[in-house]
Amino acid sequence: MSTPEPVQPVQPARPDATGPSEPRDRPGLVPAPGTEPFLSLHTAVVLLAAAVTGLVFGALTVVSGAHPGTAAVTGLTAAGASISVLRTLIR
Numbered sequence: 001m002s003t004p005e006p007v008q009p010v011q012p013a014r015p016d017a018t019g020p021s022e023p024r025d026r027p028g029l030v031p032a033p034g035t036e037p038f039l040s041l042h043t044a045v046v047l048l049a050a051a052v053t054g055l056v057f058g059a060l061t062v063v064s065g066a067h068p069g070t071a072a073v074t075g076l077t078a079a080g081a082s083i084s085v086l087r088t089l090i091r
Helices: 041-063 068-089
Strands: none
Touching (some): 041 068
């Protein structure tokens, strides 16, 4: 029976390579100029919440027995009025 050879630690190919990380020339994701989003995340969330609020108010108005036109006006009014409130509440 022979004696096993001692295990040598494996050296990385580059001295600064410690594992799967980002390359040194790209430290972070930077969007290209002119590729900013159309809406910010805050604006999108506020508008989505306002649309849901308007739909809920409109649906409740229809369920209560009102004319669908009245429900549409109620939903649009509720959505419009909720935008300013949601803008200050969601940060």
